[in-house]
Amino acid sequence: xKCTVCRGPAVIDVRRHNAAFCPxxxxxxxxxQVRRALHxxxxxxxxxxxxxxxxxxKDSLALWDLLAALDVDADGLHLRLGIGDYSEESTRAARAYxxxxxxxxxxxxxxxxVGFTVPAAAAATHRVPCSACGxxxxxxxxxxxxxxxxxxxxxxxxxxxxxxxxxxxxLRWETEYLARQAPVLPAGAGFARKVKPLVRLGExxxxxxCVIRRIDYQVEECPMAxxxxxxxxxxxxxxxEHRSPGTKGAFLAGFFERGRxxxxxxxxxxxxxxxxxxxxxxxxxxxxxxxxxxxxxxxP
Ligand code: SF4
Ligand code: ZN
Numbered sequence: 001x002k003c004t005v006c007r008g009p010a011v012i013d014v015r016r017h018n019a020a021f022c023p024x025x026x027x028x029x030x031x032x033q034v035r036r037a038l039h040x041x042x043x044x045x046x047x048x049x050x051x052x053x054x055x056x057x058k059d060s061l062a063l064w065d066l067l068a069a070l071d072v073d074a075d076g077l078h079l080r081l082g083i084g085d086y087s088e089e090s091t092r093a094a095r096a097y098x099x100x101x102x103x104x105x106x107x108x109x110x111x112x113x114v115g116f117t118v119p120a121a122a123a124a125t126h127r128v129p130c131s132a133c134g135x136x137x138x139x140x141x142x143x144x145x146x147x148x149x150x151x152x153x154x155x156x157x158x159x160x161x162x163x164x165x166x167x168x169x170x171l172r173w174e175t176e177y178l179a180r181q182a183p184v185l186p187a188g189a190g191f192a193r194k195v196k197p198l199v200r201l202g203e204x205x206x207x208x209x210c211v212i213r214r215i216d217y218q219v220e221e222c223p224m225a226x227x228x229x230x231x232x233x234x235x236x237x238x239x240x241e242h243r244s245p246g247t248k249g250a251f252l253a254g255f256f257e258r259g260r261x262x263x264x265x266x267x268x269x270x271x272x273x274x275x276x277x278x279x280x281x282x283x284x285x286x287x288x289x290x291x292x293x294x295x296x297x298x299x300p
Contacts (some may be wrong), residue, residue, distance in 0.1 A: 010223060012208045013243035023212045034066045035202040039255075041183045043195040044152060050074035051150040051192075054097075054105065056090035056218045059156030061097050062206045063198055065213060067154065068101070074154060075104040077144055079137060082110050082117025082225055087184050090218040108140055117294040118224065124296040128213045129224035132292060139289035143159075143280060145192035152187075157197040158206055163252045164233040179267035182254060188274070190281035199252065 001010040005020035010020035010286045014029070014242050015187070021029055038044055052067065054060045054076035067074050078094040081087050091107070114136070116124075121132035145153050161232035169177045185194040194247050198206065225231065274280070275287035282288070 003223055008106070011212070011217075012205070014205065016202075016241070018245075025206065026205075027212060030201060030205060031069050032061070032064055034063075034069055034176070034197050037183065037196075037197050037200045038070070040126075041195070041199075042156075042180065042191070043140075043184050043197060044072060044195075047147060048151040048193075050152045051106075051141070051145050052076045053137070053155045054078045054094045055156070056093035056097075057156070058157050058206045058210045058215075058217045058219075059203075061093065061200060061215050061217050062102065062209045062213075063154060063156045064097065064102075065215060067124060067197065068103075075106065075142060075200035077106045079140055080107060080109040080111070081133060081136075083119060083222060086218070086220055086223055089220065093218045094215055097217075106144065108144065110136065113142070115293060117295075121292060121296050122224065122297075124299050128227045130228045133224070135288055135292060137150065137227050139280060142190075142192055142194075143278070146190060147168045149282045150192055152195055154197055156198055157196040158201055158203055159249060159252060160203045160234055160237070161230070162199055163194065163237050164230040166236060166252055166255055167233045168230060175263050176268065177266075178255075179263040181255075182260060188281075190274070190279075193265050199256075200249070212254065219228075 001048060002008065003010045003025050005025040008022045013020040013264045019029070036081060044050065046156040050056065050072055052060065052065070052074045054064060054122040056078065064074060064076055075093065075110040076098060077201045080091055080093060088245075097103070104123060108114070118129055118133045118136070122129035125132055141153050141155075141201055144150075168174075169181060173174055183199045185284060187193040201209075224227045237248050237251075272281040272283055275282045276292055277283075277286055280287045280289065286294075
């Protein structure tokens with residue numbers, strides 16, 4: 001296998017681009033995909049202060065690294081979720097990257113600063129852990145950005161993640177979610193802009209990028225992911241991609257280009273006010289995060 005660009009020995013093929021790359025040209029390919037995503041979706045302005053959501057996994061560390069390569073000087077925020085050894089190792093990887101590259105990494109410890117861990121929240125709500133975890137992440141990343149003057153929160157959602165979410169939304173015709181699924185969510189009162197610069201890169205490419213760049217990341221899957229139905233959607237999409245390379249990318253890109261706008265009117269214009277507990281924007285008196293926190297606190 002030869003590099004499509006220089007004809008040197010290739011280390012990875014990317015079938016949906018009908019290409020193979022040597023380490024150097026693969027790195028450039030990844031940068032180019034992020035540059036294109038930033039440009040196509042007008043994700044960042046030169047004056048923006050950017051906060052990267054850093055879990056310590058391959059996606060978030062690759063994102064931080066790729067943004068730096070494109071001269072986007074972003075700080076990181078890492079949430080310590082309290083998921084046993086998995087969280088310990090994730091925190092170690094996030095800190096190691098920040099130290100090695102002299103980057104600013106903020107941390108929020110859920111147990112110490114919020115009063116619960118993800119496993120405790122899952123037990124209190126009797127729902128899959130990812131639901132309480134996702135709610136907490138959205139709330140805390142946005143709250144931190146707004147409080148500390150960051151204009152943008154960048155997350156490591158990749159092509160596989162977004163295509164799986166899209167498939168789930170389509171299978172149930174969740175038109176409100178389809179209206180909101182976008183590579184950029186604009187800022188609003190109490191909300192920083194949210195951007196997903198990795199929407200053009202798949203999981204396999206991001207893992208390879210980290211290996212080539214010698215980025216040490218948390219390799220284990222989260223032990224609480226079992227029951228997350230997006231895992232089975234990813235498997236189905238991988239099967240389709242295997243049979244017909246390019247299917248996944250076309251599914252997602254086509255939705256962003258031609259599908260999403262058709263659902264725009266399905267997003268209800270709900271008036272927002274400030275949560276009486278924490279001040280976050282919310283349609284109800286107390287925001288969903290503060291209600292979650294109260295439920296966990298009620299448990300004996
Ligand atoms: Fe949280 Fe679920 Fe991700 Fe684990 S898999 S970190 S519980 S969202
Ligand atoms: Zn609140």
